[in-house]
Amino acid sequence: MEDYPAKQGTENLDDPPNSRLFVVASRSVTEDELRDSFSVFGDIQGVWVVKDKQTKESKGICYVKFSKSSQACLAMEEMHGKVLVDGTKPIKVFIAQSRSSTRHRDVEDEELTRIFVMIPKTFSEEDLKDTFKEYGDIEYCVIIKNKFTGESKGLGYVRYYKPSQAAVAIENCDKTYRAILAEPRTKAATTEEYSSGGTARGGEYMNAGDNMNQYAFPMADPGNYPVMDYRSGDFTRCLMMSTRAALTQEQIFALFDLIPGMEYCELQRDAYGMSKGHALIRYSNLGSAVYAKDKLNGFEYPPGNRLAVNFVDDGEDRSSPVGRMAMQFVATQMMSAVWNGPSTSQVMKPPGYPPVSQMSRVQTDVNLPPLKKLAPPDSKSKERLFVVFSPSPLPMDVLEDVFCRYGSLIEVHLVPGRKVGYMKYADKQCADDALAALHGRVVNGVKMKVMLADPPREESHKRPRTY
DNA sequence: CGACGGGACGC
DNA sequence: CGACGGGACGC
Numbered sequence: 040m041e042d043y044p045a046k047q048g049t050e051n052l053d054d055p056p057n058s059r060l061f062v063v064a065s066r067s068v069t070e071d072e073l074r075d076s077f078s079v080f081g082d083i084q085g086v087w088v089v090k091d092k093q094t095k096e097s098k099g100i101c102y103v104k105f106s107k108s109s110q111a112c113l114a115m116e117e118m119h120g121k122v123l124v125d126g127t128k129p130i131k132v133f134i135a136q137s138r139s140s141t142r143h144r145d146v147e148d149e150e151l152t153r154i155f156v157m158i159p160k161t162f163s164e165e166d167l168k169d170t171f172k173e174y175g176d177i178e179y180c181v182i183i184k185n186k187f188t189g190e191s192k193g194l195g196y197v198r199y200y201k202p203s204q205a206a207v208a209i210e211n212c213d214k215t216y217r218a219i220l221a222e223p224r225t226k227a228a229t230t231e232e233y234s235s236g237g238t239a240r241g242g243e244y245m246n247a248g249d250n251m252n253q254y255a256f257p258m259a260d261p262g263n264y265p266v267m268d269y270r271s272g273d274f275t276r277c278l279m280m281s282t283r284a285a286l287t288q289e290q291i292f293a294l295f296d297l298i299p300g301m302e303y304c305e306l307q308r309d310a311y312g313m314s315k316g317h318a319l320i321r322y323s324n325l326g327s328a329v330y331a332k333d334k335l336n337g338f339e340y341p342p343g344n345r346l347a348v349n350f351v352d353d354g355e356d357r358s359s360p361v362g363r364m365a366m367q368f369v370a371t372q373m374m375s376a377v378w379n380g381p382s383t384s385q386v387m388k389p390p391g392y393p394p395v396s397q398m399s400r401v402q403t404d405v406n407l408p409p410l411k412k413l414a415p416p417d418s419k420s421k422e423r424l425f426v427v428f429s430p431s432p433l434p435m436d437v438l439e440d441v442f443c444r445y446g447s448l449i450e451v452h453l454v455p456g457r458k459v460g461y462m463k464y465a466d467k468q469c470a471d472d473a474l475a476a477l478h479g480r481v482v483n484g485v486k487m488k489v490m491l492a493d494p495p496r497e498e499s500h501k502r503p504r505t506y
Numbered sequence: 507c508g509a510c511g512g513g514a515c516g517c
Numbered sequence: 518c519g520a521c522g523g524g525a526c527g528c
Binding site for chain 1: 519
């Protein structure tokens, strides 16, 4: 790529997988024009227009590398079929063929909307859907079962409508689900499975000709849903924020208002007006929502309280081309300002947070020290605690609240479907302190056994991941 | 007692 | 239809 550090020229093209776009455009399109129109969708690592060796003229083939697959997918969905320069042909946008791999599968027909996950055997298809719907609209969920006994094998598929949703799920879901892109089903089986209309994939889509991106979602005829119909161009501008500590409406507003374009922010309350620990935020444009999610998901506010921010469907129609152009303009300005500007911590520093009420969400016989800041998620684990709950596991947020107070907590891990969990610490002494203080104690009526965890098994003979 | 991992769809 | 370049930190 033209602006790549030389070192990464060829090695990082497919890291992470499906983060690079293959763009067919007019020969007149320049790298700068591509960068301008694609930078709205994420962090561009490189843009390259393929040119003839001798004449130096563009061949109309371009590559755009993003730092994340979800950004590349989103850009593909939004930009495919767009006219970049008046009077030129609409561009075509696909996820680029992996360069390292020798096999030459046709990526245009590649399934990018179905993920493969590992789940507790107790999960129903409804549980699966409930777990993964926060990342996007789900077409269907399937659990692999023993065909005679009907018992779950602990494996499942989740089909989204759009590649960006599948990518967001893979990037953001709990690691214990081991979410990866599902391998396409075998050719023979694909024909009449999920479409009563029985249209071959790809053909119908390509016949759309110069109206590639114009045909709307076929709401009236859900039975005839070609798999490639995700390219109709919309993505949620709405975010759901979850917080463990009780935050006020004003605090949340101030935080999300740091990203330009916020037009709605409301703390969710129950029937008694108490905070439910969630807030809905909507931005005026896609770019702002993507950016806010990227920057605020995992952000600690106040320190020690890690926020979770995810997309939610707002069910709106976002197909107005005028609105999208305005969005791209604003988002481009905003992003270049922030990305080239001061560091994240400065940008995100809120104007001083008032005391966060401890809101009796944790009842315990322990005299808890105050909340402490979490260690960064990528910290090296120096000690793990193994915790057994009786009679049933405590929620993640409560555990984080309790176990972070001895310092250096990296993350809480609950084993799905079991009554045990792991607490990962960046400092051994902190872990020991937590163990000493919390072993045998009762939190919200749940008794905890707290022990040093056995070291995790060496992972060695694992087959390489398929994506 | 109470343990993380693992992996594929009736063609 | 429409698939992969150029150039090189500083020990």
